[in-house]
Amino acid sequence: MLKNTPSQYGSLARALHWLMALLIIAMFALGFTMGIPEKGSALRALIQGSHINLGTLTFALLVLRVLWRSFNPVPVAGLSPLNARLAHWGHLLIYALLALQVLAGLAIVMTRTNPTPLWWGFELPGFGGSWHKALEEAHETLAWTLLAVLLGHVLMAVVHKLQGDASQRGMLGR
Template identity: 30%
Template sequence: MDRYTKPAILLHWLTALLIIAAFTLGVIMTDIPGLTPTKLKYYSWHKWLGITVLAVAVIRVLWRKANRPPAPPASMPQWQVKAADATHALLYLLIFAVPVTGYLYTTAAGVPVVYLGLFQIPAAFDPNAEWKPVLKAIHYWLNMVMAGAVALHVGAALKHQFIDRDGVLRRMLP
């Protein structure tokens, strides 16, 4: 059985953990009323996670370009291969689009992004009160689409493991 490379497996699971952490923190921080020190700390952590997701995504795409993933099992129907390809393409698009829109929303809000408290990421443009709510909505809805795509991805992996028993999930397990 063909497996993904060890770096591909590491990058996959690291991306998954970072996205889950950023999404969870995003839900928690936005539910905190007012502007508290805890909320501000969570916003910083959320931004750090987003920047890290973006950096890992770049490495992941470069690795995937240089290392082809294993072929789907011969037993997999063509419609499932196409659905898996489309879902993977959507997930790759979202691991870039979600952090970028978060960064653009933050820029529009006029809030600096200081990665890990060490260095400031330059603003893409001057604060913009008109773009702020638009970018906030785009960032939110892209997160919701990502949550759905991740649920679909996990559901498909579990189907392959427990119903099809075709080894698809085992190829990505450490």
């Protein structure tokens, strides 16, 4: 089933969730290792380029996911009204942090003096600017904040699984 039901996410929502989870893990891995290779090295350029390209893909999927969520019921089976409300606000926080994170990354790229080519066949313009360092710091702070919120998300999924409630059927498809 493609669409969500009151008790379970549909196949598209689940695919977007798990694809984005993999992308976010890859983005964190690339982001945290980006500073290891020597500046100007081919390896560092590869890591940075991959991070930027996966960031643009993450943003595109985030937009698609938010649009899909807007037109489909969100399963709340197995959750109390309070937990359903907290889950709603928690998901909105994740979406907002992801959007801010990607937009901060985009702004960093645009403070470069040269355009940045993307795998998809176009370039992100480079306008230069003095905000580069501040944007990098904001991007890093957002990354740590997002990581904490995502760990809380995973922790709550584990708690609900251990409690044996039906909420885990939603994204696991069972």
